[in-house]
Amino acid sequence: MDRHAEVSPAPSVISRWFNRDGWRQLIIATPFGWLFLFFFVPALIVVAISIAESTRTSPPFTFLGEWPYVHLANIERLFTDTLYIRAFATSLANALMATLLCLLLGYPMALGLTRVQGSWRNILLMLIILPFWTSYLLRVFAWIGLMGANSWFNRLLTAAYNHLVPGPAVDHLQMMNTNFAVVLVMVYSYLPFMILPLYANLEKLDQTLNEAAMDLGSRPFRVFLDVTLPLSIPGIIAGGLLVFIPASGELVIPSLVGSASDPMIGRVISDEFASARDWPMAATVAIALLVLLVGPTMLYSYFENRARNRLEERP
């Protein structure tokens, strides 16, 4: 032991320089600093605007100079005006639907990917990522064309509808400007965000676990239910959050293909901000959305951490 200590060389100037605590702290501080400056501070500004009063000034809000300093009328409107409540409900329902459909479509695809051998897997992965190389807007516009009354897609679905649903035949299906269109295009756009984390999770699963379950008498579907599915829950949650969070705040898709009478919350924020020039109201709605999305996520990770800690504490 001692002899080893003697022969090991003294740390060089460079390694001492890099090992200094200051460096470590700097490296840790950089992302925190970034998040503080470009996420936390702007969020604080939005909170500040949400408690201001809307005025015809530039910028179009004024802070109350006297007690109670907080203009709470916006929050009151949030809970009383059915426009906002309905918009929240529509957003969450559409986002939830899109997330579930992405999961139902994406899970078999991710699982299938892990079963493909060699270079074919890379080709298929490429095909999943490939749509990102085309402009997002262009792809949404393509759907507008596809869903139009005279498109082949619409005619195909109309034929299927007339064939399957009893009652008078319809000329065409009204897809554009409905929540159906919003969910359809969101599923199309967000599917890769479900597949990729699921694939990363499923790919890491030890195949011998499947063999072990099969060896102990489980048929392939039972193996899936008992082993693969429970072990892929982290992937399902990751993919689900990656789809659900942007889908609930989605602005472009509902603006282009959604219903104007039944708007999603993203569009409400945009309208309040740009058309009505009511910045405080827009800020209030934005904060409400943030709380609605971040709240459950934080609760989930809190309970998961607690469960994990409890597991590890046990002697």
Next chain:
Amino acid sequence: MTETGEEPFIRIEGITKKFGAFTAVDNVSITIDKGEFFALLGGSGCGKTTLLRMLAGFETPTSGRIFIDGQDMTDVAPYDRPVNMMFQSYALFPHMTVEKNIAYGLKHERISEKEKDERLRDMLELVQLTPYATRKPHQISGGQRQRVALARALIKQPKLLLLDEPLGALDKKLREHTQFELSNIQYKLGITFVVVTHDQEEAMTLASRIAVMDRGVVRQIGTASGIYEYPNSRFVAGFIGSINMLDGVVTASENGLLRLDVPALGMTVDARTDRPVAPGEKRTVAIRPEKIRISREPPPAGQPNCLQGVVRDLGYFGKDSLYRVVTDAGAVLSVNSVNDRRGGEGERVAEWEDRVHLRFDPGAVILLSE
């Protein structure tokens, strides 16, 4: 069918497995009796694991049949076979507790909850894991994990238990303990065990019979001592333990005693054999290092197979020492000697550069023709 007409418990019949152009297992036939502890021994890529996976049902043979207890199992799915396996990596379900892991095989069986509980309790007791029943696999030690894997594979009371390198992941002390434990459990339950290993010590201490495999072919089947003392080929002799091998030519043969001319030793070697060998035939003379006696004093006159040399290298292992002796004719022999007398440096059987006398019994000489 064996010659007596009795069906062996496990019959592997002309099994061949090809992966593309590569033949992993080449026309292997083995029979295993009920309650036997059988080992498939060989280096990596010898086909032992492929053979085991075909017994479990994870691979389908290219040709040949596998019978277990009289039933053709060749095309039966793994979940329908009365066979369970202990995986090399243990393959414990990380999201289940120790007891859930062990009881998994019974989960979907049509037996009463009471019986399931009883069998789980018995298994936990058998592998001494009752206090750890509610822990997860990552909260227990490697040795405990190995016992969970064993209990999980045994709970369905299989006709055949397969073990893939069962001691491979354990440290030396734990291995010694576990290998006796495994033997005890096998003896207690009477289940037929087939173990795959690359470790000859593991195979020799665990198994009642060993099949030595090489490049997809079984080279020899026999008991541990049968394979060690009576190898049938240079490959088996060299694979199991260490051995001195030298070329020789038979010069005389009478009454089971052969005399061979061994040029590398510059002398003739006497060897006992039960097979008639004609003079002029070539044979490899093989001698295990521990069968050679080493001494500084000359042996009594008239002994066969005596020679002299100089100790070039010495490995001291505590209970025994390994000597590399250069004989006067130039050949290097490995000699193993038990240190049955206590003594420090200078007091041992021989030291570096000592001139020593070597001697071995004609009965200790293995004659190989392959």
